[in-house]
Amino acid sequence: MNFDESEDEIPLMPPTTMPLTIVIIGAGPAGLLLAHYLLQRGKYTVEIYERRPDPRLTDVSQDRTFPISLQERGRKAIRMIPGLEEAIAAESVFCQGTIVYQGKKQARRIAREQPILSIDRNRLVMVLLQQLMAQYSSEQFKIHFGCACIQVDGLGKTVTLQPDTGDAFTVAYDGLVGADGARSQIRDYLVQQSGLQCDQQYIADAYKSVFLQRCRGDVELEPDKIHTCNFDNKTRMIMVPQPGDRLNGVIIFNAEQNPIEGLSTPEAILAFFQQNFPQFGQLMTLEEAEAFLHRPVGRVLAVRCDRFHDDHAVLLLGDSAHAVSPSIGQGCNASLEDVLVLGRLLETYDDDWNQALPAFSQQRLPDAHALRELSDYSFPRNKLLVIEFFLRLTAGRLLHQWFPQWFKPFVFDLILDTDLPYSQVLTLSQAWINKVKRSSPAL
Numbered sequence: 001m002n003f004d005e006s007e008d009e010i011p012l013m014p015p016t017t018m019p020l021t022i023v024i025i026g027a028g029p030a031g032l033l034l035a036h037y038l039l040q041r042g043k044y045t046v047e048i049y050e051r052r053p054d055p056r057l058t059d060v061s062q063d064r065t066f067p068i069s070l071q072e073r074g075r076k077a078i079r080m081i082p083g084l085e086e087a088i089a090a091e092s093v094f095c096q097g098t099i100v101y102q103g104k105k106q107a108r109r110i111a112r113e114q115p116i117l118s119i120d121r122n123r124l125v126m127v128l129l130q131q132l133m134a135q136y137s138s139e140q141f142k143i144h145f146g147c148a149c150i151q152v153d154g155l156g157k158t159v160t161l162q163p164d165t166g167d168a169f170t171v172a173y174d175g176l177v178g179a180d181g182a183r184s185q186i187r188d189y190l191v192q193q194s195g196l197q198c199d200q201q202y203i204a205d206a207y208k209s210v211f212l213q214r215c216r217g218d219v220e221l222e223p224d225k226i227h228t229c230n231f232d233n234k235t236r237m238i239m240v241p242q243p244g245d246r247l248n249g250v251i252i253f254n255a256e257q258n259p260i261e262g263l264s265t266p267e268a269i270l271a272f273f274q275q276n277f278p279q280f281g282q283l284m285t286l287e288e289a290e291a292f293l294h295r296p297v298g299r300v301l302a303v304r305c306d307r308f309h310d311d312h313a314v315l316l317l318g319d320s321a322h323a324v325s326p327s328i329g330q331g332c333n334a335s336l337e338d339v340l341v342l343g344r345l346l347e348t349y350d351d352d353w354n355q356a357l358p359a360f361s362q363q364r365l366p367d368a369h370a371l372r373e374l375s376d377y378s379f380p381r382n383k384l385l386v387i388e389f390f391l392r393l394t395a396g397r398l399l400h401q402w403f404p405q406w407f408k409p410f411v412f413d414l415i416l417d418t419d420l421p422y423s424q425v426l427t428l429s430q431a432w433i434n435k436v437k438r439s440s441p442a443l
């Protein structure tokens with residue numbers, strides 16, 4: 001049945017019925033922060049359904065995780081919940097800049113005006129969850145792990161969930177939020193039943209997580225810097241200090257030309273890192289090389305939608321609405337900022353979702369589309385443009401320092417050191433983005 005044909009039959013969300021039951025699909029950063037916001041408003045009960053197992057019961061420390069850098073856009077969203085930023089900061093490391101290793105050449109240092117908070121993705125999820133459990137009763141907040149959403153009935157306002165063990169069951173909602181990541185089931189429902197236009201594309205880069213100790217023998221990397229190294233213009237590593245002297249990160253490579261595909265033993269893996277990423281290879285043990293060998297390759301699906309809601313209280317938030325390449329580290333920042341924007345709109349419209357959701361799409365779409373452009377084209381792959389990138393970064397800083405009224409910082413500093421809306425960052429950086437775009441036809 002075409003969703004549009006049945007429009008008259010579907011009840012709109014009654015703005016006066018309180019508390020409203022909001023079902024959130026996905027307990028990632030966006031879904032969990034949204035639960036905090038809704039519960040803080042005192043007008044909702046919240047149920048979350050998450051496909052993965054309960055992180056409190058299983059060791060997820062090295063399972064599909066990577067460090068996430070949070071700057072002001074994400075942090076200001078977290079700050080609205082008392083005590084949350086402090087709890088997250090306690091599990092994080094603050095990085096003051098980046099060191100770029102360049103083979104035998106001297107490493108390049110890029111200082112940061114604002115320190116970047118870096119936290120492991122699963123650890124961030126754990127803190128958000130623990131704070132929810134500590135603050136709200138099971139009457140107000142329920143969370144079910146190992147439970148995947150498999151179907152949505154917009155007409156009946158129900159979702160069907162499939163637990164890992166046992167039979168599927170159905171729950172009713174007043175509002176449904178798809179915070180279920182880039183491969184969102186809720187987005188699929190909106191595409192099929194509500195005419196949502198959505199473009200989905202795997203980006204060329206794939207990644208594998210790497211876990212090291214920051215110090216080994218007499219080798220020690222700086223504790224408050226992000227460490228990166230380019231092997232060629234398609235393969236690079238980003239390693240970020242974590243509490244407990246750990247160094248977590250990823251190796252990123254072109255999915256079509258996986259440089260580690262043919263390596264089948266821990267010794268070969270170790271030799272690959274020692275040869276091509278010597279700063280990190282020295283810190284790698286044979287055990288880590290073995291674990292690395294068996295870890296899955298991750299692919300990133302980029303998503304672009306023409307709206308984030310339907311007229312019947314279904315909303316997409318975070319990666320399900322606008323997943324992007326991690327190249328500029330903004331996916332999670334933008335996902336958390338979504339929650340801040342939605343929270344403000346619920347306040348403005350007195351929790352009337354019939355008004356707040358269209359307003360959310362209208363306000364957030366330009367920024368989401370700009371974020372996609374910035375993520376795809378801020379950082380060039382072409383060698384000459386990489387040199388120009390660093391020259392512009394340095395010149396941009398100096399000129400902005402001397403003549404702030406005439407010169408804005410370069411694109412990376414606008415992204416990382418400010419909380420300007422992404423659409424404004426794109427407008428200010430359009431000439432550079434166009435230049436990179438012209439040089440990267442494959443993207």
Ligand SMILES: Cc1cc2nc3c(=O)[nH]c(=O)nc-3n(C[C@H](O)[C@H](O)[C@H](O)COP(=O)(O)OP(=O)(O)OC[C@H]3O[C@@H](n4cnc5c(N)ncnc54)[C@H](O)[C@@H]3O)c2cc1C
Nearest residue numbers: 026028029030051069149180181318319329330331332333
């Ligand atoms: C290598 C890498 C590095 C990154 N670094 C950064 C960074 O430095 N800074 C930054 O801001 N961003 C970064 N990101 C992006 C960031 O990880 C995402 O933008 C962020 O996690 C999005 O949060 P989310 O809650 O929307 O989605 P997710 O984190 O994807 O969470 C979605 C949840 O929904 C669950 N789910 C999915 N389908 C279902 C279903 N059918 N039923 C029930 N549950 C379901 C999933 O299991 C998952 O737990 C990085 C991403 C990658 C891959």
